[in-house]
Amino acid sequence: xxxxxxxxxxxxxxxxxxxxxxxxxxxxxxxxxxxxxxxxxxxxxxxxxxxxxxxxxxxxxxxxxxxxxxxxxxxxxxxxxxxxxxxxxxxxxxxxxxxxxxxxxxxxxxxxxxxxxxxxxxxxxxxxxxxxxxxxxxxxxxxxxxxxxxxxxxxxxxxxxxxxxxxxxxxxxxxxxxxxxxxxxxxxxxxxxxxxxxxxxxxxxxxxxxxxxxxxxxxxxxxxxxxxxxxxxxxxxxxxxxxxxxxxxxxxxxxxxxxxxxxxxxxxxxxxxxxxxxxxxxxxxxxxxxxxxxxxxxxxxxxxxxxxxxxxxxxxxxxxxxxxxxxxxxxxxxxxxxxxxxxxxxxxxxxxxxxxxxxxxxxxxxxxxxxxxxxxxxxxxxxxxxxxxxxxxxxxxxxxxxxxxxxxxxxxxxxxxxxxxxxxxxxxxxxxxxxxxxxxx
Numbered sequence: 001x002x003x004x005x006x007x008x009x010x011x012x013x014x015x016x017x018x019x020x021x022x023x024x025x026x027x028x029x030x031x032x033x034x035x036x037x038x039x040x041x042x043x044x045x046x047x048x049x050x051x052x053x054x055x056x057x058x059x060x061x062x063x064x065x066x067x068x069x070x071x072x073x074x075x076x077x078x079x080x081x082x083x084x085x086x087x088x089x090x091x092x093x094x095x096x097x098x099x100x101x102x103x104x105x106x107x108x109x110x111x112x113x114x115x116x117x118x119x120x121x122x123x124x125x126x127x128x129x130x131x132x133x134x135x136x137x138x139x140x141x142x143x144x145x146x147x148x149x150x151x152x153x154x155x156x157x158x159x160x161x162x163x164x165x166x167x168x169x170x171x172x173x174x175x176x177x178x179x180x181x182x183x184x185x186x187x188x189x190x191x192x193x194x195x196x197x198x199x200x201x202x203x204x205x206x207x208x209x210x211x212x213x214x215x216x217x218x219x220x221x222x223x224x225x226x227x228x229x230x231x232x233x234x235x236x237x238x239x240x241x242x243x244x245x246x247x248x249x250x251x252x253x254x255x256x257x258x259x260x261x262x263x264x265x266x267x268x269x270x271x272x273x274x275x276x277x278x279x280x281x282x283x284x285x286x287x288x289x290x291x292x293x294x295x296x297x298x299x300x301x302x303x304x305x306x307x308x309x310x311x312x313x314x315x316x317x318x319x320x321x322x323x324x325x326x327x328x329x330x331x332x333x334x335x336x337x338x339x340x341x342x343x344x345x346x347x348x349x350x351x352x353x354x355x356x357x358x359x360x361x362x363x364x365x366x367x368x369x370x371x372x373x374x375x376x377x378x379x380x381x382x383x384x385x386x387x388x389x390x391x392x393x394x395x396x397x398x399x400x401x402x403x404x405x406x407x408x409x410x411x412x413x414x415x416x417x418x419x420x421x422x423x424x425x426x427x428x429x430x431x432x433x434x435x436x437x438x439x440x441x
Contacts, residue, residue: 273303
């Protein structure tokens with residue numbers, strides 16, 4: 001194989017500028033734990049126990065259906081929670097088929113849900129166990145409910161969907177309330193979900209705002225109002241706006257490394273790779289057409305979700321190219337960013353945050369179906385001069401390789417004008433929520 005973001009009238013607290021409104025092993029015995037026969041104790045109504053300020057229990061739920069973005073963001077948040085609270089216990093509940101491929105630090109563990117696949121914008125089905133969709137739905141619901149109730153977290157951060165996929169989180173939310181739990185609930189939302197008109201209809205039609213009103217303490221938007229005013233564009237009702245915070249984009253930890261000697265280096269990455277093969281093919285076709293005196297070194301991350309037939313086809317057509325290194329997947333992608341002069345990528349939220357964090361020059365080729373999130377983000381970022389981009393329907397090998405060559409002479413990206421302080425803001429929000437929990441307990 002070749003060389004992968006509150007104002008409350010009863011609260012005088014002044015919120016920061018980034019708020020949605022300006023300025024505000026099993027043991028043999030033990031109570032409610034495990035018995036010697038290996039069976040858990042029955043549920044009990046929660047008493048007024050107090051969470052330790054340095055050792056909270058935190059759950060992050062991410063349904064994870066397509067791509068690698070959700071799980072990378074979930075792991076980033078988990079690692080930041082552990083850094084802030086070294087004694088914390090963080091449990092990730094995820095449907096990602098790639099969670100096992102990442103390094104999981106001490107203090108973090110995960111429970112794997114059966115995988116789903118996104119068929120259309122709001123249509124999902126089992127990825128592998130296709131013949132039993134009802135059973136998979138019930139299994140995911142049961143795992144979520146039992147895991148959260150047994151773990152009894154102080155804080156639970158839900159990724160993007162307030163009720164989970166097809167409402168799979170609702171039984172858990174109701175059970176937390178019925179069992180008298182004090183878990184603080186947060187909905188984390190990336191900057192852009194889809195085009196505003198369609199998203200407004202979906203959020204209003206599926207009861208998301210009602211679920212947020214009833215169960216959630218806060219909504220965190222991982223973006224900047226100056227780039228995309230999520231609450232306004234998606235018509236958040238006032239009751240949701242009052243608990244919404246714009247955190248800023250989530251800056252990735254960067255690494256220091258000197259650039260390697262030799263020709264310019266290009267990194268091609270399309271996330272999970274499920275729909276990125278056309279970008280890879282266009283780049284490699286353009287690369288193969290260059291005269292011999294143009295030397296480039298290229299790393300192509302195919303992605304673990306690329307269909308096998310397509311992966312083999314690309315390797316068969318381009319494995320003769322001596323300065324192209326093919327990888328199926330790379331969990332620790334930071335070093336590849338540092339070594340690259342230019343990156344060709346889609347415009348997923350996490351990819352864009354990584355590019356901004358590492359100040360990489362990039363050509364974005366966004367996905368435009370089944371949702372237009374990436375296309376909107378690519379256009380907004382290009383308008384502000386952060387990246388070059390190509391409209392999906394305009395992608396050709398000639399245009400892509402031309403933009404790559406031109407980018408070598410362009411200045412590196414500077415993100416000083418973009419809010420990348422999402423993680424510090426989130427730390428403040430967690431402190432506020434956990435302090436509130438202790439006062440209420």
